[in-house]
Structure formats: structure tokens, C-alpha cells
Amino acid sequence: xxxxxLLIVDDEKIVQRSCIDIFAEKSDRYEVHTVSSGEEAEALxxxxxxxxxxxxxxxxxxxxxxxxxxxxxxxxxETAVIVITGYSTVQIAVEVMKAGAVDFIPxxxxxxxxxxxxxxxxxxxKSRVHPK
Amino acid sequence: xxxxxxxxxxxIRTLKPFFRSFAVKLFVFVGAALILLVVLMTWxxxxxxxxxLIEEVMTSASNIAQTVTHATRAFMLGGIQxxxxxxxLHIADKTAGIERLRLFNKEGQIRKTTHxxxxxxxxxxxxxxxxxxxxxxxxxxxxxxxxxxxxxxxQDGAHRAIALTHAIxxxxxxxxxxxxxxxxxxxxxxxxxxxxxxAEVDRKISENQRRFIQFGGAAFLLIMVPLGAVLFWFxxxxxxxxxxxxxxxxxxxxxxxxxxxxxxEFGRLAKSFNTMLVRLRREIEYGNLLMYDPATIEGKxxxxxxxxxxxxxxxxxxxxxxxxxxxxxxxxxxxxxxxRSVKLASLGQLSAGIAxxxxxxxxxxxxxxxxxLDKATTPKEKAWLEIIVDETKRCRNIVAGLxxxxxxxxxxxxxxxxxxxIERAVTLLRHQESFHNIAIVQKLDPGLPRVRVDRGQLYQVxxxxxxxxxxxxxxxxxxxxxxxxxxxxxxxxxxxxxxxxVFTDTGCGIPEHVLERLFDPFFTTKGPAQGTxxxxxxxxxxxKRHDGNIAVRSKPGQGAxxxxxxxxxxxxxx
Numbered sequence: 007x008x009x010x011x012l013l014i015v016d017d018e019k020i021v022q023r024s025c026i027d028i029f030a031e032k033s034d035r036y037e038v039h040t041v042s043s044g045e046e047a048e049a050l051x052x053x054x055x056x057x058x059x060x061x062x063x064x065x066x067x068x069x070x071x072x073x074x075x076x077x078x079x080x081x082x083x084e085t086a087v088i089v090i091t092g093y094s095t096v097q098i099a100v101e102v103m104k105a106g107a108v109d110f111i112p113x114x115x116x117x118x119x120x121x122x123x124x125x126x127x128x129x130x131x132k133s134r135v136h137p138k
Numbered sequence: 139x140x141x142x143x144x145x146x147x148x149x150i151r152t153l154k155p156f157f158r159s160f161a162v163k164l165f166v167f168v169g170a171a172l173i174l175l176v177v178l179m180t181w182x183x184x185x186x187x188x189x190x191l192i193e194e195v196m197t198s199a200s201n202i203a204q205t206v207t208h209a210t211r212a213f214m215l216g217g218i219q220x221x222x223x224x225x226x227l228h229i230a231d232k233t234a235g236i237e238r239l240r241l242f243n244k245e246g247q248i249r250k251t252t253h254x255x256x257x258x259x260x261x262x263x264x265x266x267x268x269x270x271x272x273x274x275x276x277x278x279x280x281x282x283x284x285x286x287x288x289x290x291x292x293q294d295g296a297h298r299a300i301a302l303t304h305a306i307x308x309x310x311x312x313x314x315x316x317x318x319x320x321x322x323x324x325x326x327x328x329x330x331x332x333x334x335x336x337a338e339v340d341r342k343i344s345e346n347q348r349r350f351i352q353f354g355g356a357a358f359l360l361i362m363v364p365l366g367a368v369l370f371w372f373x374x375x376x377x378x379x380x381x382x383x384x385x386x387x388x389x390x391x392x393x394x395x396x397x398x399x400x401x402x403e404f405g406r407l408a409k410s411f412n413t414m415l416v417r418l419r420r421e422i423e424y425g426n427l428l429m430y431d432p433a434t435i436e437g438k439x440x441x442x443x444x445x446x447x448x449x450x451x452x453x454x455x456x457x458x459x460x461x462x463x464x465x466x467x468x469x470x471x472x473x474x475x476x477x478r479s480v481k482l483a484s485l486g487q488l489s490a491g492i493a494x495x496x497x498x499x500x501x502x503x504x505x506x507x508x509x510x511l512d513k514a515t516t517p518k519e520k521a522w523l524e525i526i527v528d529e530t531k532r533c534r535n536i537v538a539g540l541x542x543x544x545x546x547x548x549x550x551x552x553x554x555x556x557x558x559x560i561e562r563a564v565t566l567l568r569h570q571e572s573f574h575n576i577a578i579v580q581k582l583d584p585g586l587p588r589v590r591v592d593r594g595q596l597y598q599v600x601x602x603x604x605x606x607x608x609x610x611x612x613x614x615x616x617x618x619x620x621x622x623x624x625x626x627x628x629x630x631x632x633x634x635x636x637x638x639x640v641f642t643d644t645g646c647g648i649p650e651h652v653l654e655r656l657f658d659p660f661f662t663t664k665g666p667a668q669g670t671x672x673x674x675x676x677x678x679x680x681x682k683r684h685d686g687n688i689a690v691r692s693k694p695g696q697g698a699x700x701x702x703x704x705x706x707x708x709x710x711x712x
Binding site: 018020021023024025027028031065092093095112113114115116117118 | 490493494495496497498499500501502503504505506508509512527530533534538541542
């Protein structure tokens, strides 16, 4: 079975590292890449890299998370976007869902919480891919 | 002169206020002017009339004098002088008003007279009837009219009389007459003296005087009585009412409505005053309502009953408090409100920023402690790591609360039956462990008008208040939830209707120093692990965004009652 390829977009190095270490626990299933801004994520995508799921923060220097979501939705519709944010209110959750994110993880999260959400999204992706 | 004027002024100032009033001054002035006018007119008219009447008497005296002169001449020339006396008596008798008629000769001796007893009497030149001519050194031969008339008093002294002296001149016929009584050298032969009574004139004048006085009195009454009535009706009454009303308001009685008697200036003034009062009352009621739930006022009054109710102070009835009290309260409450909103706004911004920043390090702490917990081998390691994970989760909750508090979302208001939200909250909480020993009594008014609210936010508020109540009662007691309609009467616009929800618990109560800070963010009385101190300030923010009010009434040991009032939707909900 192919590994699920994840991209973490967050300007906080400690969040990047937390994610890497969390998913390292299940390294047989996940492959994790991290970048610090929306622009870097965009550059990777333009360079031809493809990800199954992109987990992005909303409030970052440069390209805001919501804009990144919109770009991914239009150019790479096969990639799912999950929002991770420290500014977690219901209102923001509703907004990011409207922008095209498939799920929402408020910071701080436990490894179990992020696994649950990512697994859930991944299973949907597989079911979508498999019929082809 | 000025001293006198000042004295009068001082005198006026000592009078009772009514007699100093403008209306009375005007009345007295008009009355005095009218009396003066009537008196002057009467006097002038009587004078003119008297002069005319006397003129008539004079004319008639002159005519009589002519007649007597002609008669004398005829008798003398006819040689029948004896008949003259008889004729004079006859003329005097037949002509009304003649009191006395005398014929003097040149020497001043009475030759003929209506009063036979004085016949032959000789008068000196200084006698009153003689001085007209003989007053000067050289006797005048021709008397002018003015000097020929004397005003005298009648013989009996009862009435006035007028006397006319008329000279009888020598004529050619007299000088040539056979008996040659009057030699041609003499100019004046004798004097005719007629006394005419003015009794008739006096009678007429006094009669007229009486008539004038009657007329003047009638005119005075006819003018002064209606004037007094008009002044009272249109000036004294409305101005008196105005003054009373203004005095009442200045004493703090805002119910003092002024009766509107007339439609002109004073009426308009009274109307404007009443409108002003109504507005004032409405503003105070509104201010009172905004900041004071009646429950709060009751609570405060019972806490300090003696304050602000000095004897003699009028109480604004509808409000149950004095004007000064209301004013002070509005001032205090406005200050508190401003402070509270500034606090809320700045804390909101601050907490939003902090929340975001804190969440990142918390992510790392929570992630790694959780990962370590999974790998923990000894019970001690496990226990310690559990503490880290749990405490980090507590931090997460605090930050989440901060974010919730800072959220300035506009409520999505929909028409809602408030009872539905209450019941939903009660249904959910009833089965919670903390409510197992709490009796929840619901007194919900089924006929309430609907309110336009954000259901989620109201739900949050009700849950919060109920959980607080449970904590205050140590999870054991009675929680009464009442919903009711409150109508705040307005004298100007339509009455304002509010839906009130009251949560009353039988808990430990809230001391006064806590009451003051109850809605402040981060203010809590719960233990360190139990509350963030944000619950009530979030509730406060939500209710304020619904144009409502949240108030609390409590005393230590006697439970607490939280009252939420929300404006009822006006009509459009059917």
C-alpha cells in the first residue's frame, strides 16, 4: 500500500517538528514534508510535487492559509486540505470549510486527535481513488 | 419723590404673592385708570353743562331787563308811574326764576321793588350792585356784560343766585316829557337790578351729577368684572398651574402634569412643558431600565434602606426612587458600563492575540507529552506524564475560553420561543452528574411573545447560568427557572415589552463586593481548577449584543437570582 503523503504548512518550527514526530510513529503509513509558508507550499506544488493531504495553518506571514486553500482547490483538486489553527472558533471553522478545506484541527492537539482527522480524510481519499 | 416710590415698592413686596401678581397689578391699574377717566369726564361735562345753563339764565335775565326797561319807559311817558310797581310785581310773578327785581334812582334809592318792605332804602355807592360802575373814580356810564353780573347767594341762603345790573339811560322823549322829571343833561336815569335764582340750574346739575355717577359706576362694573374674569381665566389660572408644575418638578416630582386650559401662548407653554416632562420621564425610565433590572434596584434598596430617602423628599412614583437617586445611579452605572465595555474590548483583542501565540507552544507540549505517555513504562512515569497532558489540556480550555470571550460575532438572530431554548438546556443538563441532586422547577409562561435571538448563543448563556447555579448550591438544592413577560409602560410611544428569564438558586449567595465585579472577565470565586472567570462576562457580552440586560440580585446565604431581559419582537412574528 502506498504511503499517504502529507505536507505541513506552518510558520512555527515547533509545530512542524511536532507533526514530523507524531507521524514518525506511523512512518510505515505516512510520509511527512514541512514548509514554513504558503509560498513555499505553492513552489513545491509548481515544481511537480504532489501530496495527498496538505495540513495548513491560517495565520502565516505572506500568503494566508485561506488563499492557499483556494489555490489548491482550483489547481490540484485531488489534494485534500485540512486546516490547523490556533485561532479556533466555530466561525473560523465554518469559513475554512466554505473555502474548501475538508476538516479542521484546533491547536493544540494530541497525536490521537490529529491521527483521527487525517485517517478519516485519508480513508475518503482512498475510496475516491480506488474505483478508478 | 423717589423715597416715596421706594416705600411703595417695599410695601408691595410685603404683600402676599397673589397680590403681587401681574394680573392683580394690571387689574388695579386698569381700575384706577377707569375711575380717573369717569371722574374727569363727569367733572368736565358738568362744568360745560353748568356754563350753558347759566348762560341761558343770563340771556333770560337780559330779556327781562329789556322788557322791564321798555315797560318803565312806557309807563313813565304815559304818566302812569303808579302802575309801574304793579307791573313789576306782575312780571316778577309771571316769569319763572325771578327772585327779586329792583329799580333804583340815580341816588341809589329803591324806587320800585318786588319786595315792598325795602322800598325807599338808599344804598351807598359801595354796595355790591353799585360797585360795578362806581368802583372806579369816575363812574362808568356803560357797563360791560361781565361786570354787570354778580354771583350771589339767595336771600334765604339755600341756593345760589345770579344778579344782573342794568342801567336805564335818559332818552330824548324822557327829557322832553311834559313833567320834566329827567332833565336832558343826565345820562343815566336809574338802575334796574334783577336777581335770578339758580336753584333750577343747581337741581339740573345735581341730577346730572347723579346720572353720571350711576353711569360711571355701571361702566366701571361692566368693564372691571369681565376684565377680572378674563384675567383670572386666561392669565392667573394657567400661569398659576405652570408655576405649580415647575415648582413640583424642581422638588423632584416628575408626575406633575400641567393642565392645559387654553390653546394660545400659555396653553402651548403648558403643552411644551408636559411634553418635556414626558421625555424626561421616558429617558429616566429608559436609562433606569437599561441599567437596572427592578430586581437589582430591590436588591440594592434592601441592602441599604436608609440611603437617599431623606424625609420630605418626593419620590418619583412610577420609579419608586427619587430623582436624585436615579441620577446618581445612572451616573454610577454609566461609568461602570463604560469601564466594563472598555475592559471587554481591550481584553478581547489581547486574548485573541495571546490565544493564537500560546496555542503553538501548547501544541508541542501536548504532542510530546502524549507521545511520551504512550511509551511510558513505569507507573510513576505514566502518572507524571498524565499530569503534564491533563494540565496542558486545561491550558487549552482556558485559551479556548479566551477566544470564545474575544469573539465579537454578530448574533444570527431568528425569531425564537425562548422557552424552547430553556427546555433544551434543561433536558441536556438534567442528566449530568452535577444536576442529579438538584430539583429544577420550571415556571414558563406559554404565552410569551417570541424574541429575535441567536439560539446557539442564548443556549450557551442559559447553560452557563445553570452550571453556575449548580456550583453555587454545591450540586444540591433547587433551581427555579421562570420565564415571563414584562411590560414597561411608556407615556409617549408604545409600551416596551421584554421577555424575562429568571434563574433562581438556593445556593450560597453572592457577597456585595463580588456582585460589583461579577461580570468582569477573569473574575471568579471558584477554585483554581474549576473556572476561568470568563463564563459570566461571555454571557454579559452575548446579552448586550441582543440589546438585552442581565442583572443579578443576591445576598450572602440567600441564594441568587439572575434576570435576563430581552426585547420582545414587535408584532411581525404574528
